[in-house]
Amino acid sequence: MFVDSHCHLEDEATAVRAGEAGVRVLLNAGKDLDEMDGQLAMCRKMAQLRKEGKEAPLMFTSAGVHPENAAQKLSLVQTDDIIRALDDPLVVAVGECGLDYHYGADSILEQKEMFWRHIEAAGKTGFPLMIHVREAEDDLLALLDDGIKTFGRIFGVIHCFSSDMVFAKKVEALGFYVSASGILTFKNAEDIREVFKSYALEKILIETDSPYLAPVPFRGKVNEPAYVIKTAEKLSELRGLSLNDTAEQTEKNFFKLYQKAADYLKTEGKDVG
Numbered sequence: 001m002f003v004d005s006h007c008h009l010e011d012e013a014t015a016v017r018a019g020e021a022g023v024r025v026l027l028n029a030g031k032d033l034d035e036m037d038g039q040l041a042m043c044r045k046m047a048q049l050r051k052e053g054k055e056a057p058l059m060f061t062s063a064g065v066h067p068e069n070a071a072q073k074l075s076l077v078q079t080d081d082i083i084r085a086l087d088d089p090l091v092v093a094v095g096e097c098g099l100d101y102h103y104g105a106d107s108i109l110e111q112k113e114m115f116w117r118h119i120e121a122a123g124k125t126g127f128p129l130m131i132h133v134r135e136a137e138d139d140l141l142a143l144l145d146d147g148i149k150t151f152g153r154i155f156g157v158i159h160c161f162s163s164d165m166v167f168a169k170k171v172e173a174l175g176f177y178v179s180a181s182g183i184l185t186f187k188n189a190e191d192i193r194e195v196f197k198s199y200a201l202e203k204i205l206i207e208t209d210s211p212y213l214a215p216v217p218f219r220g221k222v223n224e225p226a227y228v229i230k231t232a233e234k235l236s237e238l239r240g241l242s243l244n245d246t247a248e249q250t251e252k253n254f255f256k257l258y259q260k261a262a263d264y265l266k267t268e269g270k271d272v273g
């Protein structure tokens, strides 16, 4: 049983296909609060299919504003808006949020302010943060530090981890999870493989970030959650584990980080499948 801990899905057929391939849990990550209604509708549809005994994956979502939308939403999304969006039992994380100076070099101040609102939302509610970071690692760590000083505890995951070992050691020391994407299978990703070889095994998740970043041998195609198994295979190889053990461990890690997802599963009264 596999978990895709971070994907962006627009159609139900892709989700059902993932379920049939053995990817039984999906976290359909939010990029903008405007899209929450649609995301929740899809999660509820999957929940309904499961109730009817159909082969559908368990689907969760998250509430946040991606750094690429930060400048545009700065006057529209306050901390309380993010907190309100966490209400539904199927919303399990704050994010995706963070800093991206690769694509957003002209909106650094807005991104920092918007990320801080997510840290506040997480700090005030105890939810985990689902973090995107690209070429902004030092500023991100500084904001997380402020968050920890202000709220005592800030935790979460660096999704689609693609930073260096120095940053990995720092977030590991803070107790953060890291998530491996299809990049783990790329030929030129030796540095990232080194991170996943040594990072605390109980703090590793797997994801597709679909529709982007399809793993080998699907590179260049549209990615989908079913392909998360390719990343799991690579992680198994790196850690000397069976594919089954890798699936089990990363599933356990997912439900440990996303406690609300574990609580939801209990109310559903069945196994993930």
Ligand SMILES: [Zn+2]
Binding pocket: 006, 007, 008, 029, 096, 209
């Ligand atoms: Zn994403």
